[in-house]
Amino acid sequence: MERAAFLERVRERLSGVGGFDLPSVVPLTPASGNGLPPVERFPIELAKSGGLARVVPRARLAEAVAEVLGELPSGRRVVVAADVEPYRAEVDAGLEAAAAEVVRPPREEWRAEAATADWGLTSARLGVASTGSLLIVPGPETPRVASLLPPAHLVILPVEHLVPGLEQVMPVLTSLADASSAPVLITGASRTSDIEMTTVMGVHGPKVLRVLLVE
Amino acid sequence: MAMTPDAAVRKRFEDRADVQLRKRHLPLIIGRATDTREARRRDIFAELDLPGLRNAAEAVRAHTVANLHTYLDRFAERAEARGTKVFFAATAEEAVSYVRTLAAKRGARLIAKAKSMASEEIHLSPALEADGIEVVETDLGEYIVQLAKEPPSHIIAPAVHKSRTEIARLLAAHHGRSLPDDPEVLTAFAREVLRRTFLEADIGISGVNFGVAETGSLALVTNEGNGRMVTSLPPVHVAIMGMERIVPSFEELSLLLPMLVASATGRPVSTYFSFINGPRLPDEVDGPEEVHVVVLDNGRSKILGTEYQSILHCIRCGACQNVCPVYRQVGGHGYGAVYGGPIGAVLTPLLVGFEKAGDLPHASSLCGACTEVCPVKIPLHEQLLALRRDVAREQKPVVEGLAFRAWSTAWRRPWGYRLLARLARAGQGMFVRGGRIRKAPPPLSRWTNRRDLPPVARRTFRERWKDR
Ligand code: SF4
Numbered sequence: 280m281e282r283a284a285f286l287e288r289v290r291e292r293l294s295g296v297g298g299f300d301l302p303s304v305v306p307l308t309p310a311s312g313n314g315l316p317p318v319e320r321f322p323i324e325l326a327k328s329g330g331l332a333r334v335v336p337r338a339r340l341a342e343a344v345a346e347v348l349g350e351l352p353s354g355r356r357v358v359v360a361a362d363v364e365p366y367r368a369e370v371d372a373g374l375e376a377a378a379a380e381v382v383r384p385p386r387e388e389w390r391a392e393a394a395t396a397d398w399g400l401t402s403a404r405l406g407v408a409s410t411g412s413l414l415i416v417p418g419p420e421t422p423r424v425a426s427l428l429p430p431a432h433l434v435i436l437p438v439e440h441l442v443p444g445l446e447q448v449m450p451v452l453t454s455l456a457d458a459s460s461a462p463v464l465i466t467g468a469s470r471t472s473d474i475e476m477t478t479v480m481g482v483h484g485p486k487v488l489r490v491l492l493v494e
Numbered sequence: 495m496a497m498t499p500d501a502a503v504r505k506r507f508e509d510r511a512d513v514q515l516r517k518r519h520l521p522l523i524i525g526r527a528t529d530t531r532e533a534r535r536r537d538i539f540a541e542l543d544l545p546g547l548r549n550a551a552e553a554v555r556a557h558t559v560a561n562l563h564t565y566l567d568r569f570a571e572r573a574e575a576r577g578t579k580v581f582f583a584a585t586a587e588e589a590v591s592y593v594r595t596l597a598a599k600r601g602a603r604l605i606a607k608a609k610s611m612a613s614e615e616i617h618l619s620p621a622l623e624a625d626g627i628e629v630v631e632t633d634l635g636e637y638i639v640q641l642a643k644e645p646p647s648h649i650i651a652p653a654v655h656k657s658r659t660e661i662a663r664l665l666a667a668h669h670g671r672s673l674p675d676d677p678e679v680l681t682a683f684a685r686e687v688l689r690r691t692f693l694e695a696d697i698g699i700s701g702v703n704f705g706v707a708e709t710g711s712l713a714l715v716t717n718e719g720n721g722r723m724v725t726s727l728p729p730v731h732v733a734i735m736g737m738e739r740i741v742p743s744f745e746e747l748s749l750l751l752p753m754l755v756a757s758a759t760g761r762p763v764s765t766y767f768s769f770i771n772g773p774r775l776p777d778e779v780d781g782p783e784e785v786h787v788v789v790l791d792n793g794r795s796k797i798l799g800t801e802y803q804s805i806l807h808c809i810r811c812g813a814c815q816n817v818c819p820v821y822r823q824v825g826g827h828g829y830g831a832v833y834g835g836p837i838g839a840v841l842t843p844l845l846v847g848f849e850k851a852g853d854l855p856h857a858s859s860l861c862g863a864c865t866e867v868c869p870v871k872i873p874l875h876e877q878l879l880a881l882r883r884d885v886a887r888e889q890k891p892v893v894e895g896l897a898f899r900a901w902s903t904a905w906r907r908p909w910g911y912r913l914l915a916r917l918a919r920a921g922q923g924m925f926v927r928g929g930r931i932r933k934a935p936p937p938l939s940r941w942t943n944r945r946d947l948p949p950v951a952r953r954t955f956r957e958r959w960k961d962r
Contacts, residue, residue: 282570285582285791289737290563292798299556301742302749306546309538309762310752328765386779390727394693410763422779423726427719445752445763449744456709456771457576460781461726464767469719472759473635473651474677475658476527482634482681483688484719484766 310410312443317408318492321441325411328467329480330488332411334438337493340366344373347433347489354397355379358389361420362402363435366493370400370435393424398431399485404462405451406436406492409444412466413490414451416459423461431487432465438492524825527654528816534760535813535867551753552871554746555807558738562798565707565740566789572710576772578785586616586792593618593699593732594625596786600730602627602696606688608716608724609633609652610701611810612734612790614645614832615845618699629699630691632720634684641668645832651812655825688720698724698782702735703810704750705787708743712770712787715755722768731770731782737789738806750809757811757869793845802877805840807870812837814864814874820857829854836864836874840881848885855881 307313313320322332335343348355357379363370374381384392393399401421405414413434417423426432442448448464455462469484480486539547558565570580583589597605605627607619619629631640635653639645641664642656653661662675665683673680692698700721704713712733714721725731741747755764774781797806815821815835829838839858843851855878864874 280582280584280588280791282567282580282582285584285789286563286567288584288791288795289566289798292795293560293563294799296560296799296803299553299560301557301746302550302553304546305550305749306543308547308749308752309542309756310748328761389779412763412767417778417781418775419777419779423722424780427722427726444748446748449748452711452744452747452769453709455769456572456711458775460771460774460778462769462771463722464763464769466763466765466767468765469717470765471634471681471718473633473638473653474656474661474680476530476651476654477658477677479677479681482685482718482720483632483692483723 308445310407310445312409312446315408317406317441317443318438320408320443321406321411321490321492323411324409325467325488325490328411329470330411330467330490332490332492334492334494337366337369340369340435340491340493341372341376343491344370344433344435345376347491348374348377348379348398351431351487353431353487356382356396357398357400357433358382358384358393358396358425358429360399360401360422360425362418363400364420365402366435389422390424390428393422393428396429398433399425399427399429400433400435401425403434403436404440405448406441406490407443407445407448407464408441410466412445412448412464414448414462414464416455416462418459423463426463426465427484430481430485432485432489434488434490436490436492438494441492524654525822527651528822531651531759532813532816532867535757535816538756538760538762547749547753548869548871550749551809551869552807554741554750555809555870556804558740558742558746559798559803559806562738562740565742566737569705569707569710569740570789572708573772573787574710576710578710578772578787580787580789582789582791584791586790589616589734589788589790589792590618590621592786592788593734594621596730596732597622597625597627597697600696602730604691604695605629605697605699606691606695606720606724606728607631607636608698608700608714608721609636610699610734611832612701612736613699615736616734616790616792618734630688630695632688632691632718632724633716634681634718637684637688638664641665692720692723692727695724695728697730697732698726698728699732699734700724702733702739702787703754704747705735705740706742706744706747706769707740709771711744712768713747713751714768714770715751715764715766716768717759717765719766722766725768725770726781729782730784730786731773732786732788733770734788734790737791737794753869754809754811757809757813757867797844801880802840802844804870804872805837805844805877807872808837808841809870810837811869813867813869817863817867819859819861819863824857829857836878837872840872840874840877843881843885848888852885852888855879855885 325332382392403413404416415426468480468486468488469482470480471482472478573580581592622629631637638653658675662673666673702712703715752762773785814837818835821835833841839854842854858878860875862875
C-alpha cells in the first residue's frame with residue numbers, strides 16, 4: 280500500500296482520539312543509576328549477567344590482559360579491533376606474555392578471522408554501571424563480528440567512559456543515529472533459558488565476557 | 495507448519511484445550527516456568543515505584559498510539575533518509591508478497607530468522623518455504639518448535655511446553671546422532687549447527703521491539719545473540735514490524751526497555767539491545783548492504799478509535815501469560831493462534847475476526863491477574879468481558895452456545911471439568927486474599943462482587959459450582 284494512503288487510514292481512525300501527553304516525570308527504573316559510584320557498581324552488576332569486570336591501573340594493564348587470557352583453558356588466537364589502539368603497547372605486551380597469537384585483520388578478512396578466533400578484543404563507547412552493560416559502536420575501527428563471533432570477548436574500557444544508568448545512554452544513541460549502522464548494548468554473556476528454564480551461557484554470541492576498567 | 499493457520503484458529507478453543515489438558519506433564523512444566531518468571535518479576539520491582547513506572551509506561555504508549563500516523567510518518571522519513579527501505583503493508587498478503595519478491599530478486603536460498611511474532615502472524619515462513627527457500631528459526635526455543643513442527647507456545651519462551659528429554663530426542667532425530675538430555679550439551683550442539691546458518695544465509699529476518707520515530711532506528715531485544723547475528727551477518731536484513739511498535743525517541747526507551755525485560759524475565763536488561771540505524775555505512779567494516787522494514791497493519795487500524803485501542807499499547811512482555819490460570823493449564827497451543835494467554839485472547843479476535851476466534855475471550859477466568867501485572871496497564875480482563883459482549887451481539891445465532899460455553903457448562907464437558915479440577919487444585923490460590931475469596935471467576939463473581947466467599951475445599955469445588 281502507498282505510505283500516504285496507509286497513514287491516512289490510521290489518521291482517520293484516530294480522529295477524535297487524543298489528549299495523551301508523554302509523562303513529565305519517570306520514576307527510577309530497574310536500569311537506573313543509584314547512589315553507588317559507577318566504578319564500584321559496574322563489576323557487581325555485570326557479575327549478575329555472567330560477565331566479570333575488574334579495575335586496573337594503566338601501569339598494570341599488560342599484566343591484567345595476560346592474566347585474563349591465562350584464566351581460561353580456551354585457545355589463544357585473538358582478533359584485535361583498532362579501537363583499542365590507544366592501549367597498543369599494553370595490549371601487545373600482555374598478549375605476548377600470554378603467548379597469544381595476535382590477528383589484526385584487514386577489512387575484507389575480518390569476518391573469516393573472527394569466525395575462527397578464540398577471543399575478540401575491543402573497546403567500548405560507554406559502560407553502564409546500573410546494569411553492567413557495554414555500548415559497542417561498530418564503525419571503521421570496530422567491526423561487528425569482533426564482539427559477536429569469537430566465543431570469548433575481552434573489553435578494555437577507560438573508567439571515564441562509565442555512566443550511572445541507562446538514561447545516560449539514550450542521548451548518545453540519538454547522536455549515533457547517522458554515525459554507526461548498529462550500536463549495541465551488551466550485558467554479560469549470550470544466554471538462553473529455552474530448555475526447561477535452565478540458564479545456559481554462550482548459545483550464539485560469546486560465552487565469556489571479561490572487562491578491564493582502566494584507571 | 496503442521497496445520498494451516500486458519501484451520502488452527504477455527505478449531506475451537508475447547509477442542510484444543512482438551513487435547514492440551516490430556517498432556518498431563520504440560521501444566522507441571524509451564525507452571526514451573528511461569529512461576530519462576532513471575533517471582534523474578536515481583537522481586538525486581540519490589541524496591542521501586544511500580545505504580546509510577548506503570549503510569550509512565552502507559553502514558554508513553556497511549557501518547558504514541560494516539561499520534562501513530564505522525565510518528566509512523568516521521569519514522570519512515572528518517573529511516574529512508576538513512577538508506578533503509580520502508581514498506582507499508584495493509585494486509586498480511588501484501589507483507590508476505592513484498593518479502594517473497596525481495597527473496598526472489600536476491601536469489602535467496604537460505605533465510606535465517608530471529609524470533610518475530612509479527613512474522614508468525616502473517617505466516618511468512620510457510621510462504622517462503624513454498625517458494626523452495628529454507629527458512630531456519632535461530633532462537634533456540636523457536637528452533638526446537640520448528641523441528642517439532644509446532645507453533646511457539648509462549649511469547650518469551652516458545653518451547654516452554656517441551657521437556658529436556660523431548661528436546662534431546664528431537665535434535666537427535668533431526669541430525670541423526672545421539673544426544674544426552676543435558677541443556678548445556680544440547681545448547682552447544684545448537685550453537686554449532688545454527689552458526690553455519692548465520693554465516694551462509696542470504697537474508698536475515700527479524701521482528702522489531704521498538705521503532706524509534708525521531709531517528710528511524712529499530713530496537714531489537716534478545717538474550718541469545720541471534721538478533722545481532724541475523725541483522726549483522728547476511729547481506730540483507732528484513733524487519734517485520736507491527737505498525738504500533740513505535741516510540742517517539744530514544745529517550746522513552748530508557749523506560750520501556752527495562753519495563754519490557756523486567757516484566758518478562760525479572761532482569762533489568764537483556765543481553766543484547768541492538769539498535770539498527772540502517773544498512774552498513776560506506777566506511778564500516780561489516781553489516782548488511784540492505785535493510786528493509788515492513789510496517790504491518792493487518793487489522794490493527796480497525797482497533798484504533800475503539801474501546802480496544804489500548805491493546806495496541808502491548809509491548810509483548812508475556813507477563814500476563816505467566817500469571818494467567820487458564821494459560822498455565824492449557825499452554826499457548828490451547829489458543830490455536832499466534833498470541834496466547836490474555837493478550838492473545840483479546841488481540842486475536844480483533845485481528846482475525848469474531849468468526850474465527852470469537853471463542854477466545856472465553857478462555858479466561860476473568861480473575862484480573864493479567865491486568866494487575868501488565869506493565870503498560872492494559873485493562874485486559876475488562877476487554878475480555880467487553881469482547882464477550884461484542885461477540886455475542888455480532889453472532890446472534892451462537893449467542894446461546896457461547897453463553898453456555900462459558901463457565902456454566904464448562905464442568906459438563908470433559909475438557910471443562912478437567913480444567914476446573916486443575917484450577918481448583920492449582921489455581922484457587924489466585925483468588926484467595928487473606929483467607930477469603932474476594933475475586934472469583936464468573937459465575938461466582940456475581941457472588942463475590944457483593945461479598946467474600948470462604949475458600950472452597952479442594953474436593954467440593956465442583957459441587958459448590960453445581961449448587962450455585
Ligand atoms: S498485554 Fe501487557 S502483560 Fe500482556 S504481553 Fe502485553 S504488555 Fe505484557
